[in-house]
Amino acid sequence: MNKVWPFVVLGLSTANVTLADAGDPQEGGAWLMKIAHASRHLNYSGTFVYRHGNKSETSSIVHYVNSGGGEFEKMEVLDGPAREVVRNNDQLTCYLPKSKTVIIEQRDVRQLPVLLPERMPDILENYVVRKTGTDRVAGYDCNVITIEPKDHLRYGRSFCAEVHSGLPLRSRTINDEKQAVESFAFTQLSIGGKFNRDMVKSKYASKSHNWHIDRSALNVSEKTEDTGWVLNNQPPGFKKVTEVKRSIAGRPGTVSHIVFSDGLSAISVFIESMPKERPAQTMVHQGAIHIYTRTYAGHMVTVLGEAPAATVMQIANSLELRTHAPLPNNGSHPLK
Amino acid sequence: MDKISALMDGELDEDEVSQLFSRLKPQGEMRESWDTFHLIGDALRGDCCLSPHLSQRIAERLATEPTVLAPRRSAPKRVNTYVLSAAASLSAVALVVWVAFSIHPLGPPPQEMAKAQIPAVRPVPATDQIASISDLSARGNMNEYLLAHQGFSPSTAIQGVVPYIRSVSDSQPSR
Numbered sequence: 348m349n350k351v352w353p354f355v356v357l358g359l360s361t362a363n364v365t366l367a368d369a370g371d372p373q374e375g376g377a378w379l380m381k382i383a384h385a386s387r388h389l390n391y392s393g394t395f396v397y398r399h400g401n402k403s404e405t406s407s408i409v410h411y412v413n414s415g416g417g418e419f420e421k422m423e424v425l426d427g428p429a430r431e432v433v434r435n436n437d438q439l440t441c442y443l444p445k446s447k448t449v450i451i452e453q454r455d456v457r458q459l460p461v462l463l464p465e466r467m468p469d470i471l472e473n474y475v476v477r478k479t480g481t482d483r484v485a486g487y488d489c490n491v492i493t494i495e496p497k498d499h500l501r502y503g504r505s506f507c508a509e510v511h512s513g514l515p516l517r518s519r520t521i522n523d524e525k526q527a528v529e530s531f532a533f534t535q536l537s538i539g540g541k542f543n544r545d546m547v548k549s550k551y552a553s554k555s556h557n558w559h560i561d562r563s564a565l566n567v568s569e570k571t572e573d574t575g576w577v578l579n580n581q582p583p584g585f586k587k588v589t590e591v592k593r594s595i596a597g598r599p600g601t602v603s604h605i606v607f608s609d610g611l612s613a614i615s616v617f618i619e620s621m622p623k624e625r626p627a628q629t630m631v632h633q634g635a636i637h638i639y640t641r642t643y644a645g646h647m648v649t650v651l652g653e654a655p656a657a658t659v660m661q662i663a664n665s666l667e668l669r670t671h672a673p674l675p676n677n678g679s680h681p682l683k
Numbered sequence: 684m685d686k687i688s689a690l691m692d693g694e695l696d697e698d699e700v701s702q703l704f705s706r707l708k709p710q711g712e713m714r715e716s717w718d719t720f721h722l723i724g725d726a727l728r729g730d731c732c733l734s735p736h737l738s739q740r741i742a743e744r745l746a747t748e749p750t751v752l753a754p755r756r757s758a759p760k761r762v763n764t765y766v767l768s769a770a771a772s773l774s775a776v777a778l779v780v781w782v783a784f785s786i787h788p789l790g791p792p793p794q795e796m797a798k799a800q801i802p803a804v805r806p807v808p809a810t811d812q813i814a815s816i817s818d819l820s821a822r823g824n825m826n827e828y829l830l831a832h833q834g835f836s837p838s839t840a841i842q843g844v845v846p847y848i849r850s851v852s853d854s855q856p857s858r
Binding site for chain 1: 739816817818825826827828829830831832834835836837838840841842843844845846847848849850851852
């Protein structure tokens with residue numbers, strides 16, 4: 348019995364510390380995990396609006412988990428040209444009827460990002476996560492979970508999570524000036540109810556047999572590879588989470604793909620051989636995503652991620668080959 | 684150990700109490716990180732479990748309990764009451780500890796968590812090296828890259844397929 352007493356006393360002091368804090372970080376973190384859990388495990392269908400800049404797009408979405416734990420999703424864009432994204436566990440298929448194209452992205456389930464408690468320390472190192480209030484979205488009461496960055500290298504987030512299930516009804520990406528650069532918000536939603544597999548099948552599934560098919564897949568080697576590329580000025584808080592050689596739909600040859608993440612945002616680096624037409628140095632953006640293209644040592648480098656332009660650029664500009672051995676003439680493969 | 688149980692039973696004098704608390708305090712802060720991560724882990728596995736308000740509720744209940752830090756001579760009946768409520772608190776806290784350890788037996792030691800610091804911010808290259816940042820829709824097609832990237836983004840873990848709208852976006856100005 349005596350051995351347990353220290354835990355009791357320590358537990359009491361923990362409770363007191365928690366009570367003294369204005370926003371409860373423990374509660375904020377727990378809500379974030381609840382949001383991720385709800386997104387993966389609940390059946391729901393609804394309509395959401397994606398806004399970025401002065402643009403908006405409305406889509407319908409159905410998420411269905413079968414009794415065996417298989418996860419199926421279908422998103423259909425309702426404005427402008429018809430487009431559908433269907434997810435079948437770890438395979439993602441985009442149907443683009445306008446150009447009669449199907450893009451298939453096969454993902455390695457072991458490399459999929461999952462919000463594990465092991466990643467929470469990363470998030471809490473770079474952000475302050477708090478429950479800051481309540482709101483109402485698509486007819487549901489929700490808790491506002493605010494994620495504030497601790498520096499200017501990353502964007503903030505704000506989620507409104509349905510009070511009972513934790514399903515994210517609205518998410519915003521917030522810049523330095525406290526303005527939303529991008530948002531997703533449900534306008535109509537039903538949680539639970541009767542679902543079946545047909546609801547998450549594409550209406551183009553049979554029509555698309557003779558369409559152009561672009562496949563994108565990770566290399567057969569399942570483990571992280573050493574592509575030979577390193578950063579000499581890695582932004583603080585970002586860690587390398589994966590490094591692979593892969594194919595990318597519509598791109599010739601092998602592409603080195605390195606991903607850096609601070610727990611909440613990810614930045615991808617794609618390095619490939621120089622195309623015939625040398626690309627210009629450009630920075631483009633769409634909502635929270637910045638995309639920077641440059642050339643380096645006979646390669647084309649594309650860096651993109653949900654982070655401010657300066658962070659994306661810092662990664663792109665600090666990229667270098669680790670060794671100084673001569674580059675292959677065609678530049679198609681980075682050094683090993 | 685005996686001192687702690689004496690503290691719980693309110694049998695220590697003021698000097699001893701403050702001495703004991705100053706020894707426990709740093710460990711208490713450590714425990715906070717420890718408990719936070721494990722409560723989060725529990726919430727994810729999600730399956731059950733401890734409410735995010737648990738610590739708050741425990742704290743609130745404790746706040747309404749009699750203060751026992753002041754030295755007391757004898758109050759046998761009240762001691763009995765207190766022992767019961769202490770036992771109730773004990774079972775709650777023991778549950779937290781047990782759940783935490785059973786979920787994450789090989790987790791990093793609390794010292795490491797306590798060491799987590801905000802990294803120093805290094806100078807960031809100015810964006811004005813680029814004349815302007817144009818909207819993606821005005822420039823070439825990046826959808827395949829976006830698609831390949833999205834699979835690795837934690838936003839996919841948090842929101843499922845919703846962020847994939849970025850890779851097939853063909854947005855029109857808001858009406």
